[in-house]
Amino acid sequence: MAFAQQKILLASSSGLFDPMEGLLQQSGFKVSKCSDGAQALEIALKAKPELMLVDTAIPVLPADKLVQILRSNSKTELNSIFFIGPDGEQIEGFRNKIDRYVPRPFNNEQLLAEILTFFSRREKSEQLGKTRTEVEGDLKQISLPDLLQIFSHNRKDGVLALSNNKKKGYIHLLEGQVVSARIGRVSAEKAFFRLLLWDFGKFRFTPGSPQIENHIDLATDQLLLEGMRQNDEMLAQMSTFPAADKLLELAVPPEHLPKGLRPGTLEIIELLDGETHVSHIVDNSPRTDYEALQVLRALLEKGVLRESRSEKDEIGEESVLLNSEEVVSIKDFFGESDALLEESSAKLIVLAENDAQAAAFLQSLQGIDEFEPEPDFLQGGADLALGDIGRLDISDKFHLRLFLLPAGDESAPFWRPFCHRLFGVLSLARDESLQDAEKYFFETAHVPVAKYRDVENFDGILPLRRGDRLGLRKLLHYFAVRFTGSEIEETII
Known part of the structure; x- marks a missing residue:
């Protein structure tokens, strides 16, 4: 695959891309460099590079202003940009499916691989178009x-x-x-x-x-x-919108609706027929999903609409293990704000001294409809297993993997690789025998750790009886606080 005609612009004032320049040239790309945002804009308009790598700390013309100008120009509005900056930084004007965000520090060879993949897909698309x-x-x-x-x-x-x-x-x-x-x-x-x-x-x-x-x-x-x-x-505001399965109704008689409502707002109100699901309203509105959800949110905030009273009576907070806001926050934390409607999972690590402890924990989950044990674990031998022992189906698009991890000192090398997509850590230790593992995940991996105690066997820090749905929800909420930023009433560890 030849890249000789493909142009890439590297924009940084700190030498951030110096190693990348050589790698790109060796791969056949035509590379241009600049040290500030104004130069980057000038080159982008004149040379029209196929790809730009932009350091978000670029001076003179900041990265967000640079992209704003590029997006407003018909010649560059669909240009792809790889932004390089600190983890978690938000760039105004960033577009999913067009741009990429690469957190610092980054691996040059890995970034090169992403660039090669970008151009490979681009080439396949062009061939398809012909x-x-x-x-x-x-x-x-x-x-x-x-x-x-x-x-x-x-x-x-x-x-x-x-x-x-x-x-x-x-x-x-x-x-x-x-x-x-x-x-x-x-x-x-x-x-x-x-x-x-x-x-x-x-x-x-x-x-x-x-x-x-x-x-x-x-x-x-x-x-x-x-x-x-x-x-x-x-997707960024999803947690502020009413969930698709919520039932809404008018909070005021139709004749007492506020005067001067906009036509778009009246269109939404006319779709309500008594208690109506949000999904029905959004599907049947002539407005886009985002516009319809904005109107519904505003009507709820102003008290024109309310959640159905019958639904509130029948469905309490304890009916779900994690609510939709918590699930959205978790998926957003893991970088899935552009894929909230797709299925995904996270790990809940279980630290145990032996398989018997893990089996006892799984027994306590019997009677929870969302729980599904892993058959291979139930049929396993006496040695402490490593891997999935069950799952909790939180929603139709999100589940928690219960992942058993040996926690003795000899297993310490295994801990770090399993920190990816980690929801929380649950310790089944009866004493302080697993404190090194608990300390590692809590202090080094910055993941909340909860200690579980079966009330029938030993003194409880977190009692959880068989089929105890409320106790399980309390445990999951403790872990979810990390993602939602809400407060909890007590500390478990």
Whole structure:
């Protein structure tokens, strides 16, 4: 694969990219360098590099201002940027599926691999855009925005069929412009923005003039940017919106509704028929999902709408092990703010002296509907196992893996590799025999540690009886505080 014609701009005043410059040149890229944001803007407009690596600490013209200007220019609005900065930094104007954020410190060879993958996918997309026959592919290999940009560049006519598990969607193109989109009963821009959330699945493009009415007027590049902007903001604010399964109702009689409500707000209110699910309102609103959820949030805050009283009576806080806000916070913490609707998991490490302790803990979870033991562990031998011993299905999109980890001194080398996607640590030790492991995860890995005690066997720090749903919820809430930032009433360790 030749990269001789591919241009990359490195923008940093600190020599951050000096090692990368040599690696990129050895790989055949044409590399330009600059030391401030103003120079980066000038080069980006003149040389039009395919990729920019920008140090977020760049002087003169800050990184967020630089990207704001680039996004407002039709020649550079879809340029890809790799931002390099401290872990957790937020860049205004950052766009998922177009940009990348690489936290410092970074591995130069790993970053090079990401760059090579970026250009490899770009090349595959361009080749696909030139074909005149029906083509199929995987969205993990070529993202939907990349596909549509290539089709737009090559002025393609046809139908792009998408599948994600059992869901199907369709996008119609005329001379490279998106003119219609549909997913289920939802159509137009609303459907298109939903399809942009699909990070995985299959696609099939069938060339030919689409015989369909034009429902979308925005140019494809503007449509992509607006869709990604709305999706990014919606996912970032998801914890502030009412959950899809919530029942809402009017809090005031219709005749007493505030005067001067906007047409869009009235459209939402008219969709309420007594107690109505949020999902029904959002699906049937002509507005995009983000716009509809914004209206619902505002109406709830102003007291025009309220959660159904019958739902509050029937469904208490104890009915779920973790609520939707906690799940969203956890997934966001693990960098999944752009994939909140996709299935994922986290680990709850269980520290034990022997398998008998772990088995006793699993017995206490019997009777919890969301709990599923690992058959291989139940059929295991006498030696202390390492691996999954069960799972807790928190929601249809998130589950906790119960991961048994030997905690003796001889097992210390195993601890660090298992800190990835860690929800919390539960110690089953009867005494201080596992304190080294507890101390490591609490002080070094900065993960909350709770001590479990079976009330029938020994004095309890955290008593948890068989089928004790409230006790389990209390335990999970203790760990979830790390992600939500809320307060807890007592300390478990």
